[in-house]
Amino acid sequence: MxxxxxxxxxxxxxxxxxxxxxxxxxxxxxxxxxxxxxxxxxxxxxxxxxxxxxxxxxxxxxxxxxxxxxxxxxxxxxxxxxQFNTDEYLSSQNNNHDAYYKYAFNLSEIDTDYFPIQQFRKYARDAFEINQLQLLQHANPKGEWSLRQEIAHYLFNSRGVSCHPEQIIIGSSTEQLINLLTDILNKAQFFIENPSYPPIKQVLEKRQIPYMQVPVNQTGLELNYLKTANHNIAYVTPSHQFPTGYVMNLKKRTQLITWAHECDNRYIIEDDYDSEFRYFGKPIPALQSLDTKDKVIYISTFSKSLFPSCRIAYLVLPKKLLSQYNNLAHKEGNTVPAHLQKIVASFMESGSFERHLNKMRKLYRRKLKFIIEALKPYEDQLEIEGALAGMHFNLTVKNGLSIKECLKNAEMNKLKITPFNQYDATQQSVKFILGFGGIPFSELEAHTNALIDSLCV
Known part of the structure; x- marks a missing residue:
């Protein structure tokens, strides 16, 4: 025109x-x-x-x-x-499908009632004081030094992971860090768990990186499959496998490390998912703490230990991979706001983070114990798996009800539950994956009763 x-x-x-x-x-x-x-x-x-x-x-x-x-x-x-009707829009947003449910065993939720918001607010104010003007400048692509230093201290004390802050890279999510690793581990081929944490599969498929799925049993990855292909990277969630909830035992951990030691280009990516929350038995050390040849890449996040919207994840690179990271032609700028990194670093440095974790560990253990005790009279109909750690467990229905019947009953009871086959399409049994972290303790009995009414005959 x-x-x-x-x-x-x-x-x-x-x-x-x-x-x-x-x-x-x-x-x-x-x-x-x-x-x-x-x-x-x-x-x-x-x-x-x-x-x-x-x-x-x-x-x-x-x-x-x-x-x-x-x-x-x-x-x-x-x-x-x-005309764009704002009131109608907000009403439609609030009137979504989830609004129908009175009870929900949602995954990836925390109990916000116990978060120390006053302390966190104090560190937020401190981060914006005049003497923090350096936080307004371009950030280090690896992340703020103070946060990396605190993470290094925390990992050593809690998981036995030995590393220098220079080995730590901060990112906004596990997915972002996996993307970075695929650049560092050029021409890698992956073994991943089956079933597996969905984002790893999505990243590999998007980037057209070859992978082989390896079955998981109650003791962890079935390691004999690793001998059937020449893939050189094993991505595992040994502390609380998603979605099965299984914990890899010590024997398999050492065998997996031995596999990595056999070839120079082999590495293990240890996604230490839910490692902060182990309720029964002795804590099992991180794979990285057992490794003597720098073969384990460690990944974790603050999404459960702090809150999901925190959007801070981190990885620990083996020293021999640091040079490959440094030599990357293009490094994405750090996407986590520097002020948020400073807030979390101060929260950790003060000891507040450790105290918060200890408190939440006890709370979630009480919740899980309550649910297990309530389901005990129905153990001939319901089988619990994956409840040693983490904030979810699996429930298999053994009374003859079908998935459709269970979901229909749940809907009648205004209960939201997630079928396990959403994460494993091959699953034949009537099985559900249940998150309990976000349910207030005062509402736990009502939630559990709705679950029993929906799945038991």
């Missing part, structure tokens, strides 16, 4: 925005000079467009004050169907 018609396009766009409710009655319009500079058009173009809006009553002018939006309810030419 020629420049002589720019004012018509501008007039139509502004008119549409007013009709759709992007401007409200009484809102001040940008000055002609400001809008002209913003759009890189002449004042004459702006004047013509505004004059059209004035003539049709969409805007009005006040002397020495500028232009304002008219009361659009009085404009009969507006087609009300084209």
């Amino acid at each position: 020629s420049k002589s018609h720019l004012y018509i396009d501008l007039y139509k766009n502004l008119k549409t925005q007013i009709i759709e409710g992007q401007y409200k009655s009484g809102d001040k319009f940008p000055s002609k000079r400001a809008l002209g500079q913003h759009l890189s058009v002449s004042n004459t173009t702006i004047e013509h467009a505004y004059q059209f809006l004035l003539d049709e009553g969409y805007i009005y002018s006040k002397p020495r004050s500028g232009y304002f939006v008219s009361d659009i309810e009085t404009l009969p030419i507006i087609n009300r169907k084209t």
